[in-house]
Amino acid sequence: MNKQGKILLDAAVQRLDANSVRICWQAIENADISVYAGTHPEAIDRFESVARSKDGCAQVSGLDPDLRYYFELYAGSHRMITAARRVHLEGAVNFRDMGGYETTDGRRVKWGRVFRADGLSRLTDRDLVLLDRMGIQRVYDFRTTTEMAGSPDRLPDHGAMAHIHLPVTHGNFDFAEAIRLLQNGEDSWLTPDFMINGYIGNLEQFAHCWAAVIRDLAENRHAPVVFHCTGGKDRTGTCAALILLALGVAEETVIDDHQLSNIYIAELLPRLYRRMERAGIDPDRLFPYLTAPRQCIEGVIDYLTDTYGTAVDYLVGKAGLRPAVIDAMRRNMLE
Incomplete structure (x- = not known):
């Protein structure tokens, strides 16, 4: 057994199709792992396992495509909750759970508590049923009034499901x-620092928006929330990074979470490319x-370090949150 007394070190869930997943984990000594399932992290059915393996992976089939599942891996007295990172919806591609990340002190962010997403305007009836079953109670929308x-x-x-509007302009960038502008030959704004400056500008101008979401996570122990913008990557990514950093998640993990957007939004790029080509733009x-x-996101982290010290220092000094609010969020969000 390792020095923390852990058998299970990490786990991930890969969706194979609408009815099945593959769960893989890292464990010491080829431990015999039982897998249990439920539709909420706190409602796992432990009466009958859905899989068992010593091989580090197991496949679970026969799942209801209209439900989101969480899985508990069990090895002796050691347990770990895991789930698919992405919530598979018909009308949104970058909707994902922020749970499961390990903090530098060995705790983990709870699954099913906070979600980040892209635009929700194309959600189907089937999507709405799933979100309802997931218990989402508040939607924080970072888009501008024009976007909305x-x-x-x-x-x-x-x-x-309450809708809370917290408009963030993201450096005045609008697709x-x-x-x-490009059709009119105006491209002076296309500089290498344009996007980075937009992220940093959001930190300085919209601290109250990130604070509102964090205050919610501190005050409400069980009600899941989602925050989103249009693509779910820049404004949403800034808020997600601040939350994870304040919870104690390592910087490299925060960067990796940010980069997942590139995987999930890839299927949208061909449509956007065609739109640009029709407009005569490369x-x-x-x-x-x-x-x-x-x-x-590296620029955001560097800016926080150079200007404020830490994400918590920023949230307290710039966003106006009391240290007790950060502590309460950690109590609610970590296990």
């Missing part, structure tokens, strides 16, 4: 406006602005 007017969030009609010129550049 053009693509309003589609939420359940029952009204139990349609960018297309117009898609490669805008590529950095359609993805989640690593240097942007």
